[in-house]
Amino acid sequence: MSDHEELESTVAAWVLDALDADEAASIRVHVDGCATCQQTVARLRRAAASLPLEVEEISPPARLRERIYVAAAAARMSTVPSAPARKRVVPARGRWKPAAYISFGRLPALLAAASVVLALLIGLAAGNAIGRNSVPPVAAQVARYHLVGHGTLAGAKGTVINLKVEGVALVDFSGLPPLAKGKVYQLWLITPGGHPDSAAVFVPDSNGGKVVLVGLPLNGYSQMAVTTEDAPDGSPTPSQQPELYGPLA
Amino acid sequence: MELYDRYAALSYAVAMRVLGDPGRAEDVVQEAFLKIWTNAAGFDPKKGSLRTWLITAVRNRSIDYLRGRSAHERQELELQPELASTSIHSDPWHEVSLELERMAVREAVGSLPAEQRQAVQLAYFGGYSQSEIADMTHVPISTVKGRMRLALEKLSSYLLGRGLYPTDSEASP
Numbered sequence: 001m002s003d004h005e006e007l008e009s010t011v012a013a014w015v016l017d018a019l020d021a022d023e024a025a026s027i028r029v030h031v032d033g034c035a036t037c038q039q040t041v042a043r044l045r046r047a048a049a050s051l052p053l054e055v056e057e058i059s060p061p062a063r064l065r066e067r068i069y070v071a072a073a074a075a076r077m078s079t080v081p082s083a084p085a086r087k088r089v090v091p092a093r094g095r096w097k098p099a100a101y102i103s104f105g106r107l108p109a110l111l112a113a114a115s116v117v118l119a120l121l122i123g124l125a126a127g128n129a130i131g132r133n134s135v136p137p138v139a140a141q142v143a144r145y146h147l148v149g150h151g152t153l154a155g156a157k158g159t160v161i162n163l164k165v166e167g168v169a170l171v172d173f174s175g176l177p178p179l180a181k182g183k184v185y186q187l188w189l190i191t192p193g194g195h196p197d198s199a200a201v202f203v204p205d206s207n208g209g210k211v212v213l214v215g216l217p218l219n220g221y222s223q224m225a226v227t228t229e230d231a232p233d234g235s236p237t238p239s240q241q242p243e244l245y246g247p248l249a
Numbered sequence: 250m251e252l253y254d255r256y257a258a259l260s261y262a263v264a265m266r267v268l269g270d271p272g273r274a275e276d277v278v279q280e281a282f283l284k285i286w287t288n289a290a291g292f293d294p295k296k297g298s299l300r301t302w303l304i305t306a307v308r309n310r311s312i313d314y315l316r317g318r319s320a321h322e323r324q325e326l327e328l329q330p331e332l333a334s335t336s337i338h339s340d341p342w343h344e345v346s347l348e349l350e351r352m353a354v355r356e357a358v359g360s361l362p363a364e365q366r367q368a369v370q371l372a373y374f375g376g377y378s379q380s381e382i383a384d385m386t387h388v389p390i391s392t393v394k395g396r397m398r399l400a401l402e403k404l405s406s407y408l409l410g411r412g413l414y415p416t417d418s419e420a421s422p
Binding site: 012 | 253263275373
């Protein structure tokens with residue numbers, strides 16, 4: 001068997017990534033200089049690329065969409081300078097005020113907003129990929145803030161990704177302790193005057209993580225905080241001082 | 250959104266087939282979708298479809314997980330001409346054509362002799378090398394090579410015969 005015949009007989013194994021590194025390197029060199037083998041490789045690769053279609057589709061968990069959304073937003077903002085650090089303002093005890101208006105019916109709106117923003121992100125990706133659109137300017141469109149846990153939530157943290165243009169924000173929580181039965185976590189947006197507006201009610205997953213979509217602009221709020229409230233809808237006003245919070249600046 | 254809706258289930262299924270672990274499968278699918286976004290500038294649609302690119306990324310990263318190697322050790326497979334054109338726009342025929350393609354692939358794979366089907370599946374979905382497959386199936390490496398070659402050639406001929414992808418001349422730039 002000639003060298004060509006010997007190597008050509010290995011092309012299928014190479015296409016299937018079933019060769020060790022040395023063998024793969026040898027055949028790559030050969031294929032690069034052999035028009036016949038290049039045609040064979042192209043043909044067999046098309047066949048190999050069809051193999052995934054044999055698999056029965058499985059719907060991924062809904063949380064995967066959220067995860068990709070957050071990660072995409074984070075990647076998008078990686079080219080954006082961080083917001084300038086400012087003096088941190090911690091909510092002072094006793095500054096909670098009854099909210100004049102608190103919306104507890106936001107979840108459907110939040111989900112809709114999530115879909116819209118995800119569509120923007122994934123659509124942007126696909127659009128870029130096929131060369132239809134250029135990447136839009138991102139400077140000043142996205143900012144990131146951090147929530148830090150204290151007391152019983154000392155191990156918890158949250159990353160706020162503020163998509164300014166879209167008028168929504170994502171909060172990626174981790175390290176949240178399990179909730180007692182009948183309790184939920186409630187996310188609050190706090191004005192500079194100490195007025196809390198409910199932004200979301202949520203329960204973390206078994207690993208203490210959760211991605212929460214805040215379906216309203218963060219303009220006019222200076223802090224974000226989390227309390228533990230009664231399930232299922234939380235409380236119209238915070239019933240305790242927050243132990244996980246951070247500035248939105 | 251459309252891209253995710255269209256290919257998330259297939260991507261996840263491929264990752265699950267390789268890894269058998271929902272958590273890792275999610276990680277891999279996330280990486281693949283993000284890769285499309287972050288590497289969008291380097292994507293050349295003339296070389297292949299988003300679907301092929303995406304599923305290849307999912308499969309390769311899944312195998313990397315299995316083999317415990319980092320992604321940078323792998324030279325990504327080149328994009329290949331699509332089996333059928335892919336648009337991210339709404340296309341009522343897309344689902345139909347994809348389903349026809351699936352049926353054809355299943356028929357084609359199902360029609361392969363068991364030992365040939367096993368060889369390609371162990372390599373593609375199991376990430377096994379030809380020598381590992383030879384050990385597992387108690388045959389010489391040359392036999393494994395032959396089975397892989399025959400399986401892919403038959404698959405190619407079957408799909409080509411159904412007009413599901415272009416001939417070599419049509420596929421050329």
